[in-house]
Amino acid sequence: MGVAERGPAAATFGAPGLEDPARGERRTGRTAAQHRFRLVDLSRGERPGRPALATDEPRPLDSPAVPALLAVHPFVASLVGRLLLLVVAAVAGGLFMLRAWQLYGFVRLGQPVDRLQDLPKRVEYEATVVIGQKKILQRALPGIMHAFIFWGFLVLLTTIIEAIGEVFQESFAIPLIGRTAWLGLLQDTVTVMVMIGLAIALYIRKVQRPDRFKGSHLEEADFILVMIFGIMLTLVMLNASRIALGVNESPVAWTPVSHLFAPLFEHMSRHAAAFERLFLWAHLVLVFGFLAYIPFSKHLHIFTSAINVFFSNTKPRGYLRPLDLDMEKMESGDVKLGAATITDLTWKEELDLYTCTECGRCQNVCPAWNTGKPLSPKLLIMNLRDHLFEAGPELVKAKRSGTEVEQTPLNPNIIEDEVVWDCVTCGACMEECPVNIEHIDHIVDMRRNLVMGESRFPAEAGTLMRSLEQSQNPWGQAQSERAAWANGLGVRVLEDGPAPEYLYWVGCAGSFDDRAKKISQAVARVLQKAGVPFAILGPRELCNGDPARR
Template identity: 55%
Template sequence: MLERIGLTALVLVATVAFLRRSRYLVRLLGLGAPDDRRPADWGRKLKQQLVVVLGQRKLLQWTVPGVMHWLIFWGFIVLLTTIIEAFGAIYQDGFALPLVGRFGPLGLAQDLFIAAVLAGVVMAVAIRKVQRPGRFTGSHLREADYILAAITGIMVTVAGARGAEIARGLFPYDTRWTPISRAVSGLFDGVAAGRLEAADTAFLWSHALLILGFLVYLTYSKHLHIVTAAINVLFTSERPKGALKPMHLDLENASEDDSFGAGVITELTWKQLLDSYTCTECGRCQSQCPAWATGKPLSPKLLIMDVRDHLFEVGGGLLSSTNGAAAELPPLNPGVIEDEVVWDCTTCGACVQACPVNIEHIDTIVDMRRNLVMSESRFPKEMQSALANLETSGNPWGQPATARLDWAKGTAREEPLDVPHISDAPDAEVLLWVGCAGAFDDRNRRVVYDFARLLQIAGVSFAVLGPDESCTGDPARRMGAEYIYQMLAEQNIEHLDSAGAPKIVTACPHCFNTLANEYTQFGGNYEVVHHTEMLADLLREGRLEPAAAMPKTVTYHDPCYNARHNDVWKGAREVIAAIPEARYGELHRHGHSTFCCGAGGGRMWMEERMGKKMNMERTDEALASSSDTLAVGCPYCNIMLSDGVTERHADSDMEVRDIAQILLASVDGSATEEAAG
């Protein structure tokens, strides 16, 4: 009787402690700014729960740590039954679960998962203590040790209790189904009945105390993710992956006191605060981040942890203050997170892709940039001219709109192309979106020219917006200058809509992403295709026929805004595979795992002051592949990697060429001349 009263009291105390802490955590979330996201697409939500939460798919992107986590996660799901059985056995000898409590296969599953969880713990210890991957730098390692010790204790005590129950004849399952528990019961052979009962009681009570302690402790530790991960996944953004968080701007009615973006903790949304609760500190994001990999201070993991630590630091005071406390809050930048950290991000998406619990790092980083630019006017000085050019000339190069068609003039060796404005060719099959790099950067002008030649050869009628085209606003938006982005977006949408907007094709993944995924936020809905995909289609349809052999080794650098943000990577490989005698070799980091060239997120117009330059890191990887040609599908990558190869020129004669240029050389026969020359 005393035991029952004691356990009931302990369960009540632990439950109250858990609920009190949970209530406090929920109240802290309430300090965040509103975010009206609601699960809308329930089919997609269910799939995410099945795949990401129950299937652990993102964890399994990394086989060994993924399997380790899978074993422990599923172990605890199955072993919820043994937990109930252990508590039940304290209340009543010989307790069995209703309905399934004597079902042999359940007993077997319990035995197997006890072993599986212990195997998972051994793997976790081996990873953390022997392998010691750099991704754990900055994580709370001691806390993880406590948890692993607690999990081991929970497994040992449940196995001990099952063995003792078998020895006492109280075990509910037929022991032919539970070989592990039966083996443990052998340890009690010859033990006197009184001692056996004492051992059983000790195991059951230790188990119950560990479980109750774990329940309370997890709400104070990084293991809070056990509770919040499924909720965080449920509220994962339903935006396309490459689209930034929308921002409502009403500059005409804004006052000097208005704050934009996230300047203090309460200007992050409740979802961004929930992200911080959910971080497991696994460091997968950190290990994939090109900024961290090249020696910059930005770690997406540490950034999210800093947000959480700061929330816990100031949240209690905010909740107990009556009013006005927000005005005294320390700024997020540089108080909590250094400005430099915020500016190091290329918005490549590697962190979001890697994160097993769907944390949205880029939204938080861009919200901080929005505040730094629009409220604080504090940003790297070299950004100033790019932003001013975008605002006044509609492109970051500061070139006149009248020069937007200069690419079509060709070079001394080439014929000028006759490219109509869309208003003169309303029946054109596609609108060629040239992009600012294609219009003003010499190297990329050649790419657009060659792509346009391929369209002509394939008989695809196309037109352009010419001087009516402006920058899509991608760099402005990702630099945090939302007002410039919205101005450019509105202009472009007006021109596209009045042009009747046929299918749009572009050689720039940033333009592709913005036109396809972000203009919808302003009512612009267009069918957009990246030129590598269109070229692959034209090859499949037989409208383009590679003829000249290209006996070279070729590798392809996936642009982040194609591969990671938009799952676009097949077309480029199909094009290369179609070229006679071209031998394709994959870079180590490719597809979803591609490594950023360093130019996204507006970084094209910022200095890289610390660590190794990202373009050099990627160039070195490409050079190590010993390919003759590094194929690209993005004007920024083209510039960054060409510069990288030029810098290493003494060591290599690798050429950097866009997919369109490689294909044209085979289609028009110039590859033969190149090979001969």
């Protein structure tokens, strides 16, 4: 069956950049005078305004493809669509920027700390931890789930750009890569990856229900998954309806997933174009809604994770920020002895609060939590975050006006003292965290304030500090007994004479703790067996202060 493509008689639809929706045309930018009649054989899969594709199948298009109103007034419909998109984008973008500016103000409340040194290491973190999902993939199933969704969204940014561009110009294509076969295949593939990721997330949350989610905002996480599913579904249906109309971006053979759903629209010749517009707008509304919602939700990590990872501590494991104990500054009150209030935390510690994914990995490996103590690294960060969001607006307002405002003490009002002292500073939480949150820095800063600012600490800590002051070790043992663990091993104790090639620093635990002594003895035997010349300081070795520091 053949139909004549429109010519000068169809001048209503000949405005530059417009199409005839009733015939399923794409915009070509031609004037009415440039159109000529051409016989189109619909039985071979041809469509008005485009040549037949080898992959097309015959489908009837002998009836109008869109409602009559759009067919009569395409220019008005196009103009309204553009204006509507601008309004939606302005509202979503405005809400996003408003919240981003507020959150930036909260971070600025924190104390200064230098996190710009060692730039190559920070770039490496971005490549491995963020792009490569290195820490996420340490656990196979949840790692695959998160990586599929993350990588999928990186690629699907191209589909969002295409959808926005086509509202303004239906022939829009991304420069260099737009409408290519490989891009269509890649987009279809990652769409499936994201769907698989969503299915895995649903299984983990609703079937496995791991204990590490205790205390997390699961209902809000479910809503986020529903929004992502809606974005993916509308994208697939959009591409399927375009294949049915014969106006798909990439060759049909290269978009097998979308082509799988195209038959749903192939026999809707009267409404297929309307469905295409419906899915386009549903997709865009969900995308912009997602953009506006996330900054106000508990899932800020979607935007802040990469920033937080970039500003991670690049110093050796266990490094703690030193205190500036300048006496003049202390007398003037310019020195913060730890963190008494939320503004005493550093700006990086404030940024950590935004970035928590509530995955519970830190909680799952915490020795304190696993032995029944109240400390949960995850809940500690979440409680501090909730307090920052509650108190932040008033604190920012006071800072800008130069006034003082009474702040709520962190301990015990926000974080109980017992929680702070339960931490053994082993670093397991920081090692496990997929977004490089530094839990120990928060805990140590609160401990510093309790000890040096308020002289409030457990009785056990008081005994330890007195032993350090009087005996130079936490056990209160005589300094003359430091080398007793090496009796009978033939270990040289450094005194006068030539210096050894290596000095074995044993430490307080290795010198006095009965279990740690066995480790020191084993190390000494290994060194001797290997023929390594070494010595120990013995009574001349003093505590390095690390027990008190932590």
